[in-house]
Amino acid sequence: MANHGLIVGLDIGTNTVKALAADVRNQQANINAVGRSVSHGVKKGVVVDIDATATDIRQAMAQINEQAGQPITEVVAALPAENIQISRLSGQITVQDSQHISYQDVEAVVHEIIKGQVAADREVIDLVPLDFVVDDFDGIQDPNDMVGMRLAMNAIAYTAPKHILGNLKMAIAKAGLNLRDCVLTPLATSKTVLSEAEQEFGSILLDMGAGQTTAAVVQGNQIKFISSFPAGGDNITRDISNVLSIGGYEAEMLKLDSGVALTRLADEQEKLVIQRVGQTEPEEITQKYLAEVIEARVDQILGKLGEKLNMVNAQQLPGGVTLIGGTAALSGMPDAVEASLGVKTKSFAPNDIGLHHPGFANAWAVIQSAAQQLPIQLVVKQALYGLTIQSLGQAAVDSSTASLTGARTAPVAQPQAPVQKRPQLVRPVDDRSDVEVELSHEDDVVDKRDSDKKSSRIGEFFREFFE
Incomplete structure (x- = not known):
């Protein structure tokens, strides 16, 4: 498949709207434009103010247009895992031409799968084929040009509430853009950030954002x-602001400039000057004291997620933890995660010039996943969104003639699975699906086992603001 064209990925986060443009050639994406703006209309990854979000998108896209030297009208948007449901779906059709299966038949089986199997208040974001079955032969990855009378498809469906996706679409439309595709961020990052071995044998992908922190467990090349x-970098900033009695902006700058996620890594001799609200004279604190404030919140977040990961035995997976998201850039965060979860931890940032920061990982992954889509994946997207997907930098799929408007590539050789036995994930509930989603909406609470923090000024803060 001759991949070509311009792809623009949009990551609308709680703190920042990030836009990346890439020129795609032969499934390789070369970043050539970067845009970003402060986000004002998003809470915990979900659009809550359409007009404000549209304004922020326009600001980020103006930078893209200037750098790319052409107006951009279409984008691929990242969608966070909040309120996502994942389920296995299957469907079957009778082939229109029993002597020849075409991509039109694939579209038909996609429509058959989602018809009646998706709740009326939800919308399919992505449908990932597990395999196709032609008559009684299963395990087929692409049935195009095969001969058969019946075509079935087994797939994993990712759905979101219609109002969440609707608000995202409306904000993008008000910004003067067309939404050509919506990509679930854990799906995109797992395929692009993790190595093939990490995807196969099992890893934890930890996305540490401003408003929420999400852990995705990947094994056998599937989530x-x-x-x-529902807590992240913004909560750390508010904690600093409340404990030190300083403004939000000052707290954010203090966190970014001098913050450390693990107290034992902080310098007790390093003095930091702050200006408390209502005080006329500046005051000094140590970096270690600041780290105590930060570590308290980091402990809470990792502790809550660690409990969930323990339920599925995820810490036993050999791939360890890979950190992405803006909060992952905080000094000492890999050490803090490793200390809390007890597994080896690393941080990922794109290598492209100007993007070497974990906060760009989601936007980068959206572009990479769009550029690397195979023909069969494009057909499924075409069926879901009812469009010809040329704007994603891909060769358009002509389902009526079952051909691609571009050179077809030879099948990609799949790596053979090593003989080594993989650790097994343990199901926390009865095993009715291969995928489990745990989304916590509980209010912030202090870990009552941490008696040391209770006896300090930080403990007073926790009692006042958490309980």
């Missing part, structure tokens, strides 16, 4: 478990 906790 097996997702758990989100």
Whole structure:
């Protein structure tokens, strides 16, 4: 398949709207434009103010247009895991021409699958084929040009509430853009951030954002478990602001400039000057004291997610933890995660010039996944969204003639699975599906086992603001 064209990925986060443009050639995406703006209309990854979000998108896209040297009208948007449901779906059709299966038949089986199997208040974001079955032969990855009378498809469906996706679409439309595709961020990042071995043998992908923190467990090249906790970098900033009695902006700058996620890594001799609200004279604190404030919240987030990950035995997976998201850039965060979860931890950032920061991982992954889609994946997207997907930088799929408007590539050789036995994920509930989603909406609470924090000024803060 001759991949070509311009792809623009949009990551609308709680703190920042990030836009990346890439020129795609032969499934390789070369970033050539970067845009970003402060986000004002998003809470915990979900659009809550359409007009404000549209304004923020326009600001980020103006930078893209200037750098790319052409106006952009279509984008691929990232969608966080919040309120996502994952389920296995199957469907079967009778082939229109029993001597020849075409991509038109694939579209028909996609429509058959989602018809009646998706709740009326939800919308399919993505449908990932597990395999196709032609008559009684299963395990087929692409049935195009095969001969058969019946075509079935087994797939994993990712759905979101219609109002969440509707608000995202409305904000993008008000920004003067067309939404050509919506990509679930854990799905995109797992395929692009993790290595093939990490995807196969099992890893934890930890996305540490401003408003929420999401853990995705990947094994056997599939997402097996997702758990989100509604706290992130913004909560750390508010904690600093409340404990030190300083403004939100000052707290954010203090966190970014001098913050450490693990107290034992902080310098007790390093003095930081702050200006408390209502005080006329500046005051000094140590970096270690600041780290105590930060570590308290980091402990809470990782502790809550660690409980969920323990339920599925995820810490036993050999791939360890890979960190992405803006909060992952906080000094000492890999050490803090490793200390809390007890597994080896690393941080990922794109290598492209100007993007070497974990906060760009989601937007980067959206572009990479769009660029690397195979013909069969494009056909499924075409059926879901009712469009010809040329704007994603891909060769358009002509389902009526079952051909691609571009050179077809030879099948991609799949790596053979190593003989080594993989650790097994443990199901926390009865095993009715291969995927489990745990989304926490509980209010912030202090871990009452942490008696040390209770006896300090930080403990007073926790009692006042958490309980």
